[in-house]
Amino acid sequence: MQIRVRNGVAPWVFLLALVLTGCGGTSSTSTSGTGSNGNSGSGGNGGGGTSTGACSVMSTGVGASLNGFVPFTSTSLWNTDISSASIDQNSDAIINFIGPSIGLHPDFGSGQYNGSDIGIPYTIVSGTQGMVSIDFTAYGSESDPGPMPIPSGAPIEGDPNPGNGDRHVLVLDNSNCFLYELYSSYPNNDGTWNAASTAVWDLISNEQRPYTWTSADAAGLPIFAGLVRYDEVAAGKISHALRFTLPQSQAAFIPPASHWASNSTNSLAPPMGMRLRLKASYNISSFSTNVQVVLTALKKYGMIMADNGSAMYICGAPDNRWDNADLHNLSQVPASAFEVVQMSPIYTAANVPQGAAPSISSFTSSSSSVSSGTSVKLTWNVSDAMYVIVSPQLGAVRGTSVSVTPAQTTTYTLYATNQYGRTTATVTVTVN
Helix, strand or coil: CEEEEEECCCCHHHCCCCECCCCCCCCCCCCCCCCHHHCCCCCCCCCCCCCHHHHHHCCCEECCCCCCCCCCCCCCCCCCCCCCCCECCCHHHHHHHHCCCCECEEECCCCEECCEECCCCCEEECCCCCCECEEECCCHHHCCCCCECCCCCCCCCCCCCCCCCCCCEEEEECCCCEEEEEECCEECCCCCEEECEEEEEECCCCCCCCCCCCCCCCCCCCCHHHCECHHHHHHCCCCCCEEEEECCCCCCECCCCCCCCCCCCCCCCCCECCEEEECCCCCCCCCCHHHHHHHHHHHHCCEEEEEECCCCEEEECCCCCCCHHHHHHHHHCEHHHEEEECCCCCECCCCCCCCCCCEEEEEEECCCEECCCCCEEEEEEEECCCEEEEECCCEEECCCEEEECCCCCEEEEEEEEECCEEEEEEEEEEEC
């Protein structure tokens, strides 16, 4: 077994700066699988808390309903009621910097704009979805490796004409409770994908990226968690914070963000992760029922800055049931109707938290040499990890062991990640 540790604090020269617009921002072989990444175990290696069965209520398909399932735990910063949280001492100055008269803009809707669907799409798959390899084209060192259950026809942001935009791909697995997000995604003819960066999120935990690492989003955040979706608006309640963009940001971030993509040195430029809250006194009674659902969420959970982009753009998923004219009424709500929730802690290059990456004390196989078609059990002992991945063939896993059937001599890599970095270990199974 070979073990390597990579600290989460990357050299600043390699920090990703995704300068994007709107709500976007900014040779591999296929390995078949059957969702085996959901094998049972204690969860001690990372995601634990709620059972994976909680995700089974989600329907499958493009833009399918989550049927009330809320990603992450009730204590997640995405799902925290901040309606009574303190106001930041610089709130008024920051709102003036943003532009107090700028209105909200829903960057989602029905139909198409300039030949593309409006919003960031997603799809939900079951545990039978085949696992495929991901080839990295830019930021592999801060990405989660495959394989991932990405369908060959998964919707890409900007479809049916995504061009060279952000091309996000979001896939939720309703059997194994993982969310997979890709940035700058391009499908290959063999079913594999190319992507600039990727991130895997445990839907039943409160995972975060290592400090200073990006994700498929500039701020190192999950994209899906902040989208406005039709299924929840139709149900009458959004139970999480929303995702939004602003044109300028400084070199700093606030949890749950883990990364900055600064394009301004102005002290009033927001850090990634800044949260705006719609003032409790703002009267929403004149808006439609659906718009009131969105505005109520902005009072209770607020919206988190996740990327550099157009001012006050809130992000959502495309759906032909949206009423675009009704959504446009959100533009009546100006930035002056918001306040900045107290920002603490604010992390910069001077005070990024330091700590130990996960510890891997063992990663072994039940046999080091087998004949083709023979099953082998991989077992590991990991501490202080938020999540673990085994590559190739398996992807994100739970528990402390999994069975594989290598068709040829294969070196398996275990990736254990927490907020301070990533540790890897390898084991080789020889096929005679």
